[in-house]
Amino acid sequence: MKSNAVLDAIVSSIEKMDRIFVYRHTNPDPDAIGTQYGLVQGLQTSFPSKTIITMDAVPTPLAWIGQSDTTVTPTADDLIVVVDCANHQRIAGAIPTDAFVIKIDHHPNNDPFGQLNWVDETYSSCAEMIYDLFASHPQQLTLKTAAATSLYAGIIGDTIRFSTPETTARTLQIAANLAALGVDVTAVSHHEMDLNPGLSKLCGYVLSQLTVDDHGLGYLILTQKVLSGFGLAYGEEDAVVSLPGSLTNVNVWLFFIETPDGKFRVHFRSKALPINAIAKEFNGGGHPLASGAFVPDLTAVKQVLQRMQAYMND
Template sequence: MNVMKRGRDPLAPLLAAIEAAPRIVTLCHTNPDPDAIGSQLGLVNGLSTAFPEKTVRAGTPVPANLAWIAGARPLTPSPTITAADLVIVVDCANRDRIAGRIPAGTRVLKIDHHPNRDRYAELGWVDEQYSSCAEMVTALLTAIEPAAITTTAANALYAGIVGDTAQFSTPETNTQTLATAAHLVAAGADAALISHHVRDLTPRLRQLYGYVLSHLTVTPSGLGHITLSRTVLRQLQIPFGEEDIIVPLLGYLTDVRVWLVFIATPQGTFRVHFRSKKLPINQIATTFGGGGHPLASGAFVDNFTSVSRVIAATDAYVSAHR
């Protein structure tokens, strides 16, 4: 199909690159969430529909806890990427978090809604005004061919939007987001079923919720924090990656203004989730080598000593902005 020329539209270079590529592989970030997987699978299905002559494959494996986004389709092994492929990386701000090996000389496109501090791609469409990468992918597919958003693509993309907006409760949720969600439902997305899946709690996750609520600390400033060590995760039998579902939990508490969730990684470091109801906290994340959105950021720290430093710095910041 011929892609319409779009002048200075930021989509124009991406559309031209996609049209010219005979083979496309999509990747997202490590430890993927619903937005990463939904964006990847929605893009693969949409491009396969719009360009049936092309080979379009998902390169990042779907974790077991997000298999419902893939639906009834088999979860095939990730393909080997060659320099002849066009690689589209979705929802991944940093090169070192890409879940897949990209050979030298491969053409790379980046579609992301996080701050563009790592410009690792030859072509990029990065816009922090979007609520999710899935919302951006919906816009891209609509620009290519509205009919490319099949029921399968709509379900995956709707799951991404619902996941990253915490069911339309984040500040990035706006009229465009809601209109996009409505468009996907009109295309066949099962809104009720997807909302249930996003909230699914297995017996193990139920135990994790109980642990977090009974062990979290809330300081007088309104900072809530919880640390999930490797010992705790082993005791609760929570595989790494499945514990992210509890990150919004602390925000439901009326005495919490800002919250930190520290999760031990298999490598022995800690992934830090910075979250806030109103007070911007991305500058604190940047101080510790991370970054992200004003009210939702992340970082990695080395050990329990660093965890204590993050807590102290964040508590001082929250106390100074009461």
């Protein structure tokens, strides 16, 4: 857990403000939504007189975690908390100029955009950090079943059901503590594994079309035409990004996903070989075994692939 001074400062800032707006990153995953809603639900329980709001709409596949229906706009006089977002440009929604911003994140802190930053890469997920924030101040902060469920969803989402190297004894202990608050762990696990008909067909497409070279590098380009052919909206394909990791002949894999504006979102994934430095070369970043970047076109896609091939061949 981070030093009490940082956590004390976060709680003190929350206590002072009447309105708190919680943001997360664009193209959210279960940890981003689970952290965002877990924090908001926990703060609403702890401070019922305050206005505490989640920012930006939730994609349909993750609506089981939480849904936003607010139209309230923050001002510079409100407290802004940004969770699970490494870079300012990836924040979902506009932040008022001159607002006080708290950043809570578990990715490398290359962009400390907050006035108060709590960033700790030793956590498996940002949801795990929010649990520790509440646990460190039990007199002021209270978690009940709804918030615990959101945080649990975030943890098992980012650890891929406790299978990633970032999963620690602390992770498992926190998950157990959340489960003790009434989380229906079976229901959450089923939601995390749910595949609609389009996604199930995409799974078959990924496994049949994935190219794997002699060094165990798997790669696939998913165009908007392919996604729309399966009846999927951009972002829904995130549910299958971990799928190539189940193949015994794949050590590192790249997904190049065409965005609606014709660029390509790159998912870098690895079982053991650190790949975040390669993502950083293309203005991306992330964890050693799970990173991302955006590139402008197919020429850049080819460059990323060639760079990764050279890296793995060294």
